[in-house]
Amino acid sequence: MNNSLLILLQASQTPVPKDIPLPLPLPEWLLVIILVISFLAHIIFVNLMLGGSLLTLWAEVKGLKDKRYDHLAKEIAATITVNKSMAVVLGVAPLLSINVLYTVYFYSANALTGLMWIAVIPLVTAAFLLTYLHKYTWKLMENNKALHIAIMAFAVAIFLFIPFIFLTNINLMLFPEKWALVKGFLDALMLPNVFPRYLHFIFASLSVTGLFLFWYMSRKSYPFDELMPGFTRYDIQRKGYSLALTASVAQFMIGPIVLLTLPSKGIGWNLILVIVAGAAIALPAMWMIWKALTGQKEQMANSFYKVALLLGITVVFMGSGRHIYRSNALEKHRELVAAKTKDFAKARKQALANSNEKAEKEAGASLSGAEKGEKIFKQNCAACHKPHEKLVGPPVTEMASIYKGDVEGLKKWIRTPGKKRPDYPQMPGFPQINDGDMQNLTEYILTIK
Known part of the structure; x- marks a missing residue:
């Protein structure tokens, strides 16, 4: 050219x-x-x-x-x-x-x-x-x-x-x-x-x-x-x-x-x-x-x-x-x-991405911490956990009872889980969840009764 x-x-x-x-x-x-x-x-x-x-x-x-x-x-x-x-x-x-x-x-x-x-x-x-x-x-x-x-x-x-x-x-x-x-x-x-x-x-x-x-x-x-x-x-x-x-x-x-x-x-x-x-x-x-x-x-x-x-x-x-x-x-x-x-x-393409990001931020800003946590749970955890029933992993109520009053312990487990029971498969870790989202997620899990 x-x-x-x-x-x-x-x-x-x-x-x-x-x-x-x-x-x-x-x-x-x-x-x-x-x-x-x-x-x-x-x-x-x-x-x-x-x-x-x-x-x-x-x-x-x-x-x-x-x-x-x-x-x-x-x-x-x-x-x-x-x-x-x-x-x-x-x-x-x-x-x-x-x-x-x-x-x-x-x-x-x-x-x-x-x-x-x-x-x-x-x-x-x-x-x-x-x-x-x-x-x-x-x-x-x-x-x-x-x-x-x-x-x-x-x-x-x-x-x-x-x-x-x-x-x-x-x-x-x-x-x-x-x-x-x-x-x-x-x-x-x-x-x-x-x-x-x-x-x-x-x-x-x-x-x-x-x-x-x-x-x-x-x-x-x-x-x-x-x-x-x-x-x-x-x-x-x-x-x-x-x-x-x-x-x-x-x-x-x-x-x-x-x-x-x-x-x-x-x-x-x-x-x-x-x-x-x-x-x-x-x-x-x-x-x-x-x-x-x-x-x-x-x-x-x-x-x-x-x-x-x-x-x-x-x-x-x-x-x-x-x-x-x-x-x-x-x-x-x-x-x-x-x-x-x-x-x-x-x-x-860039304008569309920016618009979507802005819309997500605006939508997220109007949610409470628990609502944000529920959204994060559905994105990352709902495939293996139900609130009250056993699925691939134990129900969420069981996690809430184990870590009641121990938010930091729950955060650590979610990021780098171990294997506690032989009747459940090894849970994958979620180190990619940032601190803000992790706080909202753990708050949501601990509110489930």
């Missing part, structure tokens, strides 16, 4: 909250795997939802002059609600995982973005309802295309805005040093890296959707000629590949900007290696797409699954890179949080 960096973090008045001192429900490495994999599954369907909405809006507007595109818009729109549902269901696991792994950071970011974070729920609900309304009023609004297009445009506007909230929130997790300075959502929105990551996300959505449409409308079971009059499968395949390639090239151009706008505290060789490896795997896929676009029609779909596999592996690398950067960036601060949590737990 770099002590000088810790000193700098503390000197900069970076907020260092204490964590919840509870064990993780699963090993940390397993939670990390769940987080990365579940997030990638979730974000792919988010990409398809956003990309599908953008393409639906574009195609329906274009369809005002070219009816073929209206059919295309209708077919893309039919996939949006399904992909939306998958995105929501698959979003539960990464949300829970990041809550568990980065509790302090996630909830601090939530609190600082305030009402805008809470507004995600009504915004998402409104956007989803609009997509359903658009999907199921296609025929009803066939003669009112302006209103129908406006419904989708409103949904797209919401879909385009919501990522700003998520990106701002997740980005703010990486800046504990800014928590004392941020004054709500707009302040957090201005932190570096939000807008480059947003553009990267938009192009990723278009790239994934382009590949999805290539596959979706190339299936043998898909009644293409019936649903897409005026287009050939090759036309749609070409459009899908062109969109995927163009958006991927844009991602390559924005990628370095994303890295440069990230705080240097999270950049390490582990991150660079993962990012470079992911980019290297994507290049052959992009080359295959280019070759398919410039090659013969009959060979357009030949390398699709290779392309999808390579780009899928790239997505895994990039998703892993996100977690590596987050882990690097927060490493030092998490050590400070762990130290503060440990100190808090220690102070809490």
